[in-house]
Amino acid sequence: MIVYGKQVVMYLLQYHPQKIEEIYLAKEIEPKLFSMMAKNNRVILRVDNKKAQALARGGNHQGFLAKIIPPTHTPIKDIKKFNRLLILCGITDVGNIGAIFRSAYCLGVEGIVLGLSESISYEGVLRSSVGAMLDIPFCISKNVLEIINELKNEGFCCYGADMKGENIQEVSIKNKWALFLGNEGAGLNRKILSKLDKIVSIKIKNDFNSLNVSVAAGILINRMC
Template sequence: MLVYGKQIFFYILERHKECVNELYLAKDCDKKTFGKILSYGFKIKKLDFKTAQAYARGGNHQGFLLEIKDYEFVSLSELKEKKFIVILYGVSDVGNIGAIIRTAYALGAEGLIYIGEKLAMEGVIRTSSGAAMDFPIALCKDILSVLNELKQKGFYLYASDSKGQLVHTLEISKKPKVLVLGGEGLGLTDKIIKKCDECLGIAMKNGFDSLNVSAAFAILCDRIMNA
């Protein structure tokens, strides 16, 4: 699995050195930066610009690339022991997924369930600025079954919807919590919303009735975590 970009390059070397298989440089570094890279103990493989562009599939690699081990997903059972987890249903944009994971990790959420058979972790790790490397993620196929299992475990289920009750007016449950977010455009189905205990919305002004899913998540997560 290849990741690239200066920030994620050093984040992984500093926090997850054991995951690195190959280290590539496609630029000349100043003495201090080069010395720092050498200190991690990896053999540096130099790439020309054209090869680096091919490795990064045209992405902005900034001359810093790493080949790392595949991300290891966790099981749903492991996440059942957490206090606050996030479920993404129909969210496909890796930029949004990465931003949600970065925010979730920074604000204290403890894990994520992605409804789907696969997730492009190269992009998610990059767009989360590395936070995905430290954040447990489970892949599950059937959201209704997942919600049933979590409810039986004692979780209080919140759905995010533009027509939901305003989050700043609600008393947030003291139980372990789940926040369910729907995809860009379609949102959550009525079946999913009915499975949840409450539906949360955000007060909007100036004629707008929706936010980008990652922006909405940041607001809801902050309100839930700091209620």
């Protein structure tokens, strides 16, 4: 798996060096930084910009790329051992997913379930999360309704984000919770909403119809954690 961009490569070097198999450099760097990259006999390859662009599939690599061990899923039975969870329902934009991972890790979420019926680019999620995807246990489930039942059986209070919900500032948050977020187009569907314990929303002061899902996630998580 190839990731690129100085920020994410530096994050991996600092916090997950064991994940890095090779580093590709398309620019000159300081000797001190090169020495840090070369620790533990790590392979460093010099590549020209054409090769770097091919590895990054045209993305803005900033001269820094790495081949890494892909992120691994955590079994749902282990995810359920935590107290603060996010369930992303039908969100497929890797930029949004990555931003949610980043906010979730910063604010104290302990596990994430990706409710997806299709595959997504882990490279894109990892890059947009600036590495945080490697720091939060996550799994994938195609059956969100089943997840709700499992979480309730484990004592979770299941909250859902919807514009018609109760103001999050006025809601008493349980110690063990799961927050369900839908995609920006359709939100959470009726079947999911009907099974949740509480529907919450963010009070919007100006006349505007919605927030980006990753922004909304950050606001809600900050209130709930």
